[in-house]
Amino acid sequence: MTTTRAGQRGKDGLRERNKRAMRQRLSDTAARMFIEHGFDAVRVADVAEACGVTERTVFNYFPSKEALVMDRLEATADALRTHLADPTRSPVAAMLRILDEELRVVEAGLTSADDHDQALAGYRRFGDLIRDTPQLRAYQSDTAERFADVAAEVLAARAGLRPADPEPQAAAAALLGLWRIQFRSLRTHLRPGRPIHDGLSAAADEVRRAARLIEGGLAAFPGGAPEDQ
Amino acid sequence: MTTTRAGQRGKDGLRERNKRAMRQRLSDTAARMFIEHGFDAVRVADVAEACGVTERTVFNYFPSKEALVMDRLEATADALRTHLADPTRSPVAAMLRILDEELRVVEAGLTSADDHDQALAGYRRFGDLIRDTPQLRAYQSDTAERFADVAAEVLAARAGLRPADPEPQAAAAALLGLWRIQFRSLRTHLRPGRPIHDGLSAAADEVRRAARLIEGGLAAFPGGAPEDQ
DNA sequence: CGAGTTATCTTCAGTCACTGAAACTTTATG
């Protein structure tokens, strides 16, 4: 069994580099084409041809047409596992930390571009693509559900409960709500012409408002409960 | 334009009856076949053949293979619109009411059967089918997301906010979490051999525990926040 | 009841995502 040497397995090597490059190229090309012509109007074979490979090769890299562009979400699951487990912060505080980190990633991506407005427009078009494509929204909500399962697991471990117990489940659902709110809020407030930092803090504000509500409880929902009884 | 007379449009008539019967027959047949052989092992054409119609006809009745068996969920959206809007109850109380109603529907369906254990086994197998079929889970979480949008809309109207505001969004996410918990809880506690009413109240208890948490706020999450600071 | 209108079903031909297997090419290793 002539196997790969332990010293360089997994990282360097021309093979690995090519693979990462091709993966990125496929994803970027697909995003560009989907944005320009619409998700349904572009066949996987088209993306493949545009990258000079076979359709089969695309499916060797990505498990589905949707994953071609939604792959980026997968990073969040790790963040959930890492930060939610920290017992020195409340679950809501931990989630806010995760979301703030994502915000900073977005900020870095946008401000590092030559033309901020152009970068913003690109970000926004990608958001539009997701919003306008049922299959991508479905993919996203499926991902969110997996996130919720991860969160429930971590929270249960913190609290000495089982993941299937109602408290971690309910808490996970509420926390994942914050994630969605930030996503939606970014789409709302990040727009060309508006300063990036401005939009980001507007989004962060809305997330904080939501966080305050679920931290303090829906009993405080405006116009909600009859006070007495 | 010789159009249908107003007096009987939409309800009676042999045509409408046949249509409803065929729809039910397709759905039931599909559920039975999916449960027996697995979702992927049954082609839409198989379901069609078993019902003596063409594959094309199946797709005239249902927009997708998944909808063939997941159609039943759609009723819940109406309940959300109706009950969540009631301003005399808190959002959580209103949601509990909706969930309790669904519980009673399940109870009625199960206790009305000749053999309770058989009915329970059938219910459970259907739950297993959903749990074991990624495409059906995806369909369900997509449906849940639409529910959340409805809930956010209604809650925003109650509170004099816009549906996109963070409070209704966060509240809707938390409330929909309760729906999922009840679903999961029913699957856990409803099992052949256990009295139906027993399983139902166990499920109701878990939902109430979750409701208490989100009503009072995640600040009370066990082992959660450091008390001071 | 019979003719005409309309809704629905069937047939047919096609698109496209996705998969498995086998031949072939490129990269890594001794």
Added chain:
DNA sequence: CATAAAGTTTCAGTGACTGAAGATAACTCG
């Protein structure tokens, strides 16, 4: 360089889903 491993292409196929045109059933009205 020889050889193994990994990656790519080619090929052939499955199955969900769609549009269009013709056949059939059900409803309307005279």
